[in-house]
Amino acid sequence: DSGVTQTPKHLITATGQRVTLRCSPRSGDLSVYWYQQSLDQGLQFLIQYYNGEERAKGNILERFSAQQFPDLHSELNLSSLELGDSALYFCASSVGSDSPYEEQYFGPGTRLTVT
Amino acid sequence: AQKITQTQPGMFVQEKEAVTLDCTYDTSDPSYGLFWYKQPSSGEMIFLIYQGSYDQQNATEGRYSLNFQKARKSANLVISASQLGDSAMYFCAMREPFSGGYNKLIFGAGTRLAVHP
Numbered sequence: 719d720s721g722v723t724q725t726p727k728h729l730i731t732a733t734g735q736r737v738t739l740r741c742s743p744r745s746g747d748l749s750v751y752w753y754q755q756s757l758d759q760g761l762q763f764l765i766q767y768y769n770g771e772e773r774a775k776g777n778i779l780e781r782f783s784a785q786q787f788p789d790l791h792s793e794l795n796l797s798s799l800e801l802g803d804s805a806l807y808f809c810a811s812s813v814g815s816d817s818p819y820e821e822q823y824f825g826p827g828t829r830l831t832v833t
Numbered sequence: 834a835q836k837i838t839q840t841q842p843g844m845f846v847q848e849k850e851a852v853t854l855d856c857t858y859d860t861s862d863p864s865y866g867l868f869w870y871k872q873p874s875s876g877e878m879i880f881l882i883y884q885g886s887y888d889q890q891n892a893t894e895g896r897y898s899l900n901f902q903k904a905r906k907s908a909n910l911v912i913s914a915s916q917l918g919d920s921a922m923y924f925c926a927m928r929e930p931f932s933g934g935y936n937k938l939i940f941g942a943g944t945r946l947a948v949h950p
Contacts, residue, residue, distance in 0.1 A: 720880070751937070761924065763937035774932035806876055816934025819866040819885045824878035 721745065722825035724809050730831045736797040739828045741809030743790055749773070749812045750792040751822060752784055756805040767792055768815040799832045806830075835860045835929045839941035846915045847949055853900070854910045854944045856925030866928050867908040868938065869899070873921040881923075884908055915948045922946075 721744035731737055743750050752764040754777075763776035767786035778784075781799075786792040796803060806829050810822040836859040846852040858867065869881040884892045884899045892899040900909040912919055922943045928935040 720877075753938075760942060761938075761940040763931075763939075766936045774934065774936035776931070776937055808878060810878075810938075815936065817866075818862070818864050818928040818930075818935035819883075820928075821866075821868055821880050821883050822938060823880055824870070826875075826877045829876065 720823040720825065722809060722811050722823050724807075724825035724828050726828060727826065728829050728831075730833060731799060732833055733799055733801060735799050735832075736795065737799065737830065739794040739796070739807055739809075739830075741792045741794070741811075741825055743792070743809075743811030744823055747811035747813050747823075748790065749815050749822075750786055750790070751810040751812075752778075752792070752794050753808040753810065753824075754805045755808060755827075756802075761808075764794070766815070773815055796830070801832050804830055804832045835862070835865075835927060835939055837925050837927055837939055837941035839925055839944050841944045842942070843945045843947070845947040845949055846912075848917060849914055851911060851913045852915055852946065854912070854923050854925075854946065855907070856909055856941060857905075857907045858925070858927055859906060860927065860929075862930055866935075867899070867901070868926045868928075869897070869908075869910045870924045870926060870940075871919075871921045872924065872943070873918075878924075882910065912946075917948050917950060920946060920948045 764778040766774040871879045925941040
């Protein structure tokens with residue numbers, strides 16, 4: 719158990735809908751990262767928050783948004799869902815933000831299926 | 834841009850034998866960290882081992898060790914005494930300089946390991 723929690727584990731929804739994925743980082747970790755894992759794109763970085771502030775933005779679509787709250791949990795909002803958004807969404811956390819040497823600990827993931 | 838290459842889509846090994854999973858990386862940055870993750874069929878990503886670019890010795894964590902050859906830009910994962918529970922997808926990853934820091938991990942395509950009894 720990495721100490722990172724994600725809810726829900728599974729989500730099935732229809733095209734055009736909006737969903738919210740939730741993540742709680744490990745105790746003491748200030749950074750939260752979101753990744754998407756799909757069959758065709760592999761694992762891709764979406765966005766990072768550090769202590770409540772957006773720190774880095776990767777391949778995140780405009781239909782997607784995220785935030786980190788004062789208690790450090792984070793939410794990833796996906797709207798106007800398309801079939802191609804079906805993927806495994808991971809949250810990861812680390813203590814700091816910018817070190818090349820620090821590992822990121824991953825949550826169990828949320829499997830999103832868009833029908 | 835940095836890149837991680839895992840050339841073995843699939844590997845199999847007999848239980849109790851050792852296996853090496855290959856990873857090569859490409860970076861011009863002198864400071865970097867290399868990470869290996871395990872993804873079993875249940876889907877979670879489990880951190881296994883880490884090697885820093887300035888580390889003098891190869892990293893070890895239990896049955897996992899990293900064969901780090903800096904000049905060749907390779908960081909191969911060695912699993913000794915394979916167990917059936919080692920059957921999983923294995924990803925090599927590196928933190929990439931991005932947006933003023935080393936925020937994101939970039940991953941290789943992964944190697945699927947099957948351990949046979």
